[in-house]
Amino acid sequence: MINKPLSILKYMSSRDSMIDVDKEYKKRIDSPSAALTNLFPLLSSRSESQHNDLPIFFIETFKMAQLNSKIFKNSADILKLSNSLPDIAKNNYISSLLSNEINSSNEIEQVKTNRHDISTIVDSLQSNIIPKQPRLVSTVKKYLGILNEPRITISELKDYRKIYDELTSGEIPQNKLPDGELFRNSSVTIGTSDNSKIVHRPPISENTIKSKLTSLISFMNNDEFPIVEKAIVTHFMFENTHPFYDGNGRMGRYLLTQYLIKKIDTFTALSISKSIQDHEKLYYQSFADADKYENYAELTYFIESMMQIIIYGQETALDKMTELQSMLNSYGQIINAHFANNGVISDVLFIFVQSKLFSIDTPLGIKDTELINMLYRDDSKKYKKNNVKKIINNLENEGFLKLVNGNPIQHEVIMDKIDDLT
Structure with missing residues (x-):
């Protein structure tokens, strides 16, 4: 009877005199696998009376x-x-x-x-x-x-x-x-x-x-x-x-x-x-x-x-993370193949793709300054700030990015444009 709530057993006991709910309760609460607390919630009975004499x-x-x-x-x-x-x-x-x-x-x-x-x-x-x-x-x-x-x-x-x-x-x-x-x-x-x-x-x-x-x-x-x-x-x-x-x-x-x-x-x-x-x-x-x-x-x-x-x-x-990771990997392959001769462009665009996919229809995308500073911290020689800014502007002019905010400046990738590269 352990697989039935005591309230159901109580209902069953009205038809079956062999069921002793109080005895079953004592058996459960005294069981070695029972965890007894010091908490006494306020519970309501079917008659709408309230009680707080039983520990959880x-x-x-x-x-x-x-x-x-x-x-x-x-x-x-x-x-x-x-x-x-x-x-x-x-x-x-x-x-x-x-x-x-x-x-x-x-x-x-x-x-x-x-x-x-x-x-x-x-x-x-x-x-x-x-x-x-x-x-x-x-x-x-x-x-x-x-x-x-x-x-x-x-x-x-x-x-x-x-x-x-x-x-x-x-x-x-x-x-x-x-x-x-x-x-x-x-x-x-x-x-x-x-x-x-x-x-x-x-x-x-x-x-x-x-x-x-x-x-x-x-x-x-x-x-x-x-x-x-x-x-x-x-x-x-x-x-x-x-x-x-x-x-x-x-x-x-x-x-x-x-x-x-x-x-x-x-x-x-x-x-x-x-x-x-x-x-x-x-x-x-x-x-x-x-x-x-x-x-x-x-x-x-x-x-x-x-x-x-x-x-x-x-x-x-x-499920959602698995789906997004698969999409990210696919877009990464497309970007790397198309911009194989310029790893910086590839890296910048891939970051915008990450931001777009994993923001899940919210305005939580990366800001231009955040992206520029992040890459500069990673490798100041490879990712010169002015060069990354120029790349972002070029990607916008080529239709890969669109401006979604002016203060602070924020671009968002146009996924359809990347799909067209396949």
């Missing part, structure tokens, strides 16, 4: 072990593939994933954003330019930060609030800002996307929220639990507690992304929100099932579902 636990099933193995195998494949890419291709792809991650996380919360606008902000901040529009700047800054900063350590309650403020600054309506010392201090309900049904009632008072998040801090800093399972349990407990009126989902996914970047890899982490968005039904159904008191705070099936969502995201990233 999960069973390390064979399926979970398989999924865990698949996650780390995919991660190794992703890193191997990404390390074979040129720097421009790799960095542009990461920036594109980051833009997509922020956009998907916002859209899951029905927060209207534009992927192109987010990419523009990413591009501006990476170039040390103040973005023209203030909206989403704080969110983008926070995500850019996790690509370089050490792992975030949450050691006290105010750390949650600090992250929340930095992540959502200017994004939360005034009437939905926290009204307690650190968190909300009144009731809130979580409904379906169309608000036709209430699916969860989180803790009401700030004192209760503080108590549950204090336990979560202890759990997060406990290295005895497996990496992926700990990340997923933390995600569930944070969302179950729902410490703010607005922005909980965005912060919860940000924390999950940040953790996976440090513990798995950047590409896996920056694929999570898009994968959740693509498998929203599975995501929300898993939460709804885990929130049932009849499941006795068992997160085995929630963890397995979330692991599968992580894998879906990894496979999408792998």
